Amino acid sequence: MLRNICYLLIAIFYMGPAFTQAPKQKPNIVIILADDMGFSDIGCFGSEISTPNIDRLAREGLKMTQFYNAGRCCPSRAALLTGLYPHQAGVGDMVKYKGSPAYQGYLNEHSATIAELLKDEAGYNTIVSGKWHVGLQQSALAYNRGFDQSFTMLNNGSSYFNSAPLYNDGSKITFMLNDKEITRSDTSKYLTQAITDFAVKSLDEIKEQQKPFFMYVAYNAPHWPIQALPEDIAKFKGQYLKGWDMLRQQRYEKQLAAGIIKKEWQLSGRDSRAPAWDSLSPEEKDKWDTRMAIYAAMVYRMDACIGEIMSKLKQLGKDKNTIILFASDNGGSADQVKSLSTVIQKNGVPGSVNSIDSYEIPWANLSNTPFKLFKRNTHEGGIATPLIAWYPGHIKAGSSNNSPGHLIDLMPTCLDFAGVSYPVEFKNRELTPLAGVSLLDAFKGQPYIGNKTLFWEHEGSRAIRKGRWKLVAEIGDPWELYDLEADRSEINDLAAKYPDKVKALETEYLAWAKKVGVVDWNTIKEL
Template sequence: MFKPFCIFILSLMLTASFSLAQTAKTKPNIVIILADDMGFADIGSFGSEIQTPNIDRLAANGLKMTQFYNAGRCCPSRTALLTGLYPHQAGVGDMVANKGFPAYQGYLNEHCATIAELLKAEAGYTTIVSGKWHVGLQPSALAYNRGFDKSFTMLNNGSSYFNSKPLYNDGSKITFMLNDKEIVRNDTSKYLTQAITDFAIGSLEQIKDQKNPFFLYVAYNAPHWPIQALPQDIAKYRGKYLNGWDALRYARYKKLLAAGIIKKEWALSPKYESVPDWDKLSANEKDKWDTRMAIYAAMIDRMDICIGEILDKLKQIGKDKNTIILFASDNGGSADEVKSLSTVIQKSGTPGSVESIDSYEKPWANVSNTPFKLFKRNTHEGGISTPFIAYFPGVIKAGSTNTQVGHFIDILPTCLDLAGVTYPEQFRGRKLTPVEGNSLAGLFKGKPYKDHDAIYWEHEGSRAIRKGKWKLVAENNTPWELYDMESDRSELNNLAAKYPDKVKQLETTYLAWANKVGVQDWNKIK
């Protein structure tokens, strides 16, 4: 009796081991690629003339979500992505300066956990980040203390693409870190987009023989100002923007319609009020503006080339089949005019070079955000809409499109769901704020996606709620505007006066959320 019993127990043990091995084997690798200050219509698969064949390949063979949202600016969006919480709940309701309130302390707090922390601790993932971090300057909020095994990070909002010399004249420095050590980039360093890519690829090479899955977060700084690019990339686009912004906005709008990204009911928003008439510009002015947009396009082009290098590396190391890739942008195109900012160190050398500090300004940002209005920092659609692409071979149906509303807060629960991890109530002795997002994993497999009851925004007094087809939105110190997003996502027909009860109802819901997450009156905390 003893021998058969031992055989039985051994059989159970082998079965259990095999089952665990199978579970570990089927956990997917996860890659998140984030662009910085790139508008809704800046990649080919979302209406652009800029050459982005690698991103477009992901879209053609994956899923495009056409009503996906970020949090409107770099720090809040990155916080929402990494934690699955509204940025205020994690302590980053604004930027990295401490405003004296828990929701605006300027760095990740103790009541949130990052995707990397949870995947590493709960599912054995190897975790890598390369690129812009920007969710706090305190050691407790840095990548190496927030779950990442390997990290090459820039802690600031931006940097020269050729070195790490200061951008601002207030004495603040640009800080790059390699794991827990500060490093300096100089004029002979790689172009920043390439450096971010090379660290990601090098890290993949180092772990290629590991059996445990990996999480890779690639956070490009491109195309955030200063607009700087490699000369050969700029040359590809010089002269291509001499038809001006009006013609380009309309061309992108038509492409978006033809691709089914937007509905015919959504009109092209009027040109932003301060954008000049292209036909009234001098030849020299047209050349200057053409150059600016050529540099911006070159930055996106190079980012796409680098994404192609990451895709090639995944294939080379045999990790391409069981890897899901998510692509998005942290906010809409930026209206910043750095040439007029007294806080910025001014350089007026060769455009696009290390000796030039410039931005592409409102006219071209208005193009980037086609068909929507306003820009980064605003909670109108131009500031918060992102092209969102999900690619997972053998799981996500190629060429699929989804029009449901999603948000960056959905990314963490999606990653946990894919890895078979349950979001915990506590993590390493810290009580966690309950996750706010919904998993997209079922949607990726063709199943229904649980709609949000409502989604909320607040950034420096700009605020909004989207609930069903309705959106209530206002910039700081302005009255609420009400839009029917089914018929007017361009936000052209303000219905607030027509439906005052709906305004009041949505405002009540918004204020309850604002109170819950710790929103403060921006006019009193600046």
């Protein structure tokens, strides 16, 4: 007996820590992306909309308050999935070819997705459920981009109750289950619920496996058409008769109280295209109240579905070793769908399958409080997103970070958590070096530097942020310069006061634009 003990002690001595300490299990990773949800549309970022599950993630985790997306659906998704600027991944605009590699409209061969690298390099199970929208070519579809299980919508949007066409150009709405096209009928589940159900079902199917998982849940909510479950709409009907002017002020004050924004940042003025609420007739107020009630119901239902995913993780005993990251792909949308001749118009009961509508400029202006402008723009209203990071026992509960970050940072962050290095080549494809920087130090509460300079270009709208300075211009407009430490609401343009700063930032922006393949939008938009 004594001899056996001696042999065991000798073995422990020579085999070292690997023998005495079980290897640390790689964490599960869940990324949840909202679609067209503004900076202030969740409770913990100032909203009156009830979002208890997202708020819980923030309360038990980290809020990053100066985080950015790429300003629109396709570019943001490409940036998130690949860790590259959208142009570097081939998705500088949308999913149609625009005459150059940076605008080819689908993920290129020099990019790899988070799923591809975690699956092949770290043995992860990989799941995606929801809006894909990074290309229609076979090579760019989810099942060819590293996902073991996938339920995806390839288009920019869909009815929330079926897959009937939205546009009158003959194009169809395409859903895919792995590598098979499927159809959603009039009796289908509400889309937000269908996306959630696939995610939950997929977790159940891998519950016995010892492998970690990566899951990307890409909701279509609250992208137009604004459609919601009647019982959810009823929760909010009448709450928006206060009007956008009062509600913008209330959200702003909540943001100040919560430390989401600094007291130096003023509330931007109401968009000039939105009327004063008090100038509207009672009938107009009721119509606008209904629109925002539907939108709020969509955010509410998305939050409830996120709660279902969290409950499933707990039921499976996976919650203690799972990271959840939540963000939005762009700011609130100013689209006025009722005026679009390309859209099949439906004028049935608001919020139902028989109605096609959007919440338009005035309410999008509320969504993006305290900022100005919208989705597609590179002013803060278009590119600012909440980022919430939750990882029990690893990320300090109730913490916040105001360092700039971007969706391009999620790829290197996931690789860090999985203990994987970004390769030079992947499956005989030479990869473009990462543009993003890991957020791991920020999540640990340690000094975080990140990307000192960030860049944007979308359909001629362009910007560079370097430290406190941001240079930004909409297509056809001159550069504007803002000191974001003093004025993140972009109210006081300092371009005339600091022409040398404008020139220096413009030079840096143009060098980046050349590097990633940005083309003058005026020369490509007609292709």
